[in-house]
Amino acid sequence: MVKAIRVSGLTKFYGDLLAVDHISFEVEEGEIFGLLGPNGAGKTTTIKMLTTLLRPSDGTAEVCGYDIRREPDAVRRVIGIVFQEPSLDLELTGRENMEFHARLYDVPKGEMDARIEELLQLVELQDWADRLVRAYSGGMRRRLEIARSLLHHPRVLFLDEPTLGLDPQSRRHVWSYISRINREEGVTIILTTHYMEEADQLCDRVAIIDKGRIVALDTPEKLKGIVGGDVLTLEVGPEAKRLMEAIRRRGLARNIQMVRGQITLMEKDGEALIPVLLRLAEEVGVSVNSVSLRKPSLDDVFLYFTGERIRSQAPEPMMMWRMRMMRRGR
Amino acid sequence: MGELKAIYTIWLREMLRWRRDRASLLSSMMQPLFWLFIFGVGMGRSVRLGVSGVSYLTFLAPGVIAQNILFTAFFGGVSVLYDLEFGFLKEILVAPISRGAIVTGKVLGGATTAFIQGLIVLCLSLLLGVRYNSPLGLAASLGVMALLSMAFMALGLALASGLERAASFQRIGRFTTMPMWFLSGALWPLDQCPTWLRLLILLNPLTYGVDALRTLLIGVNKINIALSIGVLTAFTLIMLGLGTYLFSRKEA
Numbered sequence: 001m002v003k004a005i006r007v008s009g010l011t012k013f014y015g016d017l018l019a020v021d022h023i024s025f026e027v028e029e030g031e032i033f034g035l036l037g038p039n040g041a042g043k044t045t046t047i048k049m050l051t052t053l054l055r056p057s058d059g060t061a062e063v064c065g066y067d068i069r070r071e072p073d074a075v076r077r078v079i080g081i082v083f084q085e086p087s088l089d090l091e092l093t094g095r096e097n098m099e100f101h102a103r104l105y106d107v108p109k110g111e112m113d114a115r116i117e118e119l120l121q122l123v124e125l126q127d128w129a130d131r132l133v134r135a136y137s138g139g140m141r142r143r144l145e146i147a148r149s150l151l152h153h154p155r156v157l158f159l160d161e162p163t164l165g166l167d168p169q170s171r172r173h174v175w176s177y178i179s180r181i182n183r184e185e186g187v188t189i190i191l192t193t194h195y196m197e198e199a200d201q202l203c204d205r206v207a208i209i210d211k212g213r214i215v216a217l218d219t220p221e222k223l224k225g226i227v228g229g230d231v232l233t234l235e236v237g238p239e240a241k242r243l244m245e246a247i248r249r250r251g252l253a254r255n256i257q258m259v260r261g262q263i264t265l266m267e268k269d270g271e272a273l274i275p276v277l278l279r280l281a282e283e284v285g286v287s288v289n290s291v292s293l294r295k296p297s298l299d300d301v302f303l304y305f306t307g308e309r310i311r312s313q314a315p316e317p318m319m320m321w322r323m324r325m326m327r328r329g330r
Numbered sequence: 331m332g333e334l335k336a337i338y339t340i341w342l343r344e345m346l347r348w349r350r351d352r353a354s355l356l357s358s359m360m361q362p363l364f365w366l367f368i369f370g371v372g373m374g375r376s377v378r379l380g381v382s383g384v385s386y387l388t389f390l391a392p393g394v395i396a397q398n399i400l401f402t403a404f405f406g407g408v409s410v411l412y413d414l415e416f417g418f419l420k421e422i423l424v425a426p427i428s429r430g431a432i433v434t435g436k437v438l439g440g441a442t443t444a445f446i447q448g449l450i451v452l453c454l455s456l457l458l459g460v461r462y463n464s465p466l467g468l469a470a471s472l473g474v475m476a477l478l479s480m481a482f483m484a485l486g487l488a489l490a491s492g493l494e495r496a497a498s499f500q501r502i503g504r505f506t507t508m509p510m511w512f513l514s515g516a517l518w519p520l521d522q523c524p525t526w527l528r529l530l531i532l533l534n535p536l537t538y539g540v541d542a543l544r545t546l547l548i549g550v551n552k553i554n555i556a557l558s559i560g561v562l563t564a565f566t567l568i569m570l571g572l573g574t575y576l577f578s579r580k581e582a
């Protein structure tokens with residue numbers, strides 16, 4: 001069977017800068033596939049190459065069996081895309097933007113109006129259809145772009161940061177559209193994001209991408225399984241390094257990372273480890289401000305593979321309890 | 331069929347946008363009014379052309395029509411760069427339509443705008459008392475105006491396709507259109523200037539448009555009209571080809 005997407009050795013240089021570094025992966029038909037990575041990881045560059053907007057420096061890819069270099073027109077016919085940056089004509093109404101798209105993709109005249117109506121309803125914009133897009137809010141523009149990308153029944157839909165800059169409620173709305181599109185229209189979806197929860201909840205499989213390379217690729221469950229059972233985070237402060245070295249010397253944890261005064265350990269039985277760690281901290285004379293224990297998130301997976309966090313603040317805890325420690329030395 | 335629909339779609343969008351943009355239509359009428367009224371009427375009294383039976387205003391009018399078409403069409407090319415800057419170009423580039431269809435649709439869109447503006451200037455000149463030779467010449471001149479519109483829109487689009495930013499287009503545009511206007515034989519007769527200047531004028535495609543319009547509208551003629559139309563047609567086709575080539579290299 002033909003894969004929805006087959007990427008082999010895809011590479012992009014911008015001058016000297018290697019933005020995408022020989023990546024390869026495959027996406028099955030009907031899948032929701034996520035590219036998760038921090039700013040500048042190369043997600044957009046990858047999407048632009050797959051959608052024929054950028055020429056690869058090396059390697060190639062097939063979309064529904066069509067080569068992006070040799071058959072760009074065939075690729076364009078089977079894909080839909082929502083770009084990271086806005087791509088609407090602000091001087092046209094929502095409906096005019098939709099009609100423009102429908103004509104470019106040769107949607108039959110008889111089907112066009114009904115399809116536009118149906119999609120505007122899906123994204124709850126039917127009341128705004130005849131106003132200029134200039135008057136839309138950011139979230140409404142995003143929803144219009146999603147509706148537009150579906151007009152011509154694409155087989156593969158690319159969504160580049162579909163919920164960037166949306167409030168939590170709109171984000172949840174967009175998530176529900178995405179899963180409905182996938183379920184009801186059978187569209188293969190490839191989306192990029194740097195929101196862990198988004199990749200976790202929505203995607204069947206996730207590729208974690210950093211500095212132009214794929215560092216891990218699997219289902220969210222399996223990826224979190226790699227990390228281990230529990231994630232323990234100790235807030236320490238400037239003395240973190242000393243405590244970390246002590247933990248290493250004792251061989252208390254296989255995987256241990258430090259980011260800005262915060263020590264993260266990933267271990268099977270985190271609960272039992274807490275008292276041990278606190279005793280050790282006392283021994284080496286390091287004060288611990290707080291300890292938290294939770295199940296791993298994809299951010300922890302990212303940390304595990306790259307030694308860095310995707311974003312500075314910790315992700316929403318799934319299960320967490322906090323122990324405020326008495327400050328010692330008082 | 332698919333190609334024609336794509337061209338129509340691109341063209342239609344330009345028309346929808348233009349219809350909503352009354353302010354720029356009004357402001358673009360100021361310049362030809364200035365030339366016809368201040369220059370043509372005011373200066374006409376003290377200019378002796380040596381062209382028998384034709385007032386300076388009448389001599390000038392076809393040139394002003396051509397000039398308005400030149401400016402509107404040429405600067406219409408910048409719309410590609412605005413589309414790039416506003417992100418809409420991505421929507422066009424990712425569509426399954428040939429790059430030639432995109433360029434043709436854009437050129438037809440900009441040319442339609444320029445043609446209508448040229449038509450408005452023609453009507454203004456009639457209101458100011460310019461009298462043209464024959465209804466037949468008038469009708470034929472519409473064809474030349476359409477050709478001129480295509481030619482300079484194609485030129486503007488080819489230039490824009492080779493650039494990255496709208497601001498650089500505007501800068502280059504000012505340096506190109508001004509000399510084209512002054513060196514087009516629109517302001518004084520071709521044969522009343524030194525040879526080196528005449529050579530420059532004959533290298534300018536606008537010259538052939540101005541002369542063809544004058545031939546048809548007022549019967550004053552320095553260049554064979556068949557030659558003029560041939561030059562303009564060839565120029566348009568070359569610019570369309572160049573524009574398509576440059577445009578298809580665009581990444582968004």
Ligand SMILES: Nc1ncnc2c1ncn2[C@@H]1O[C@H](COP(=O)(O)OP(=O)(O)OP(=O)(O)O)[C@@H](O)[C@H]1O
Binds near residue numbers: 039084
């Ligand atoms: N047109 C360009 N010219 C030069 N460098 C570029 C260009 N576009 C992107 N880059 C660089 O390529 C790298 C990858 O950028 P890309 O936009 O693909 O990242 P991303 O993963 O989409 O990031 P974000 O989450 O911020 O959208 C970055 O280092 C960026 O600075």
Ligand SMILES: [Mg+2]
Binds near residue numbers: 043044084160161
């Ligand atoms: Mg991006």
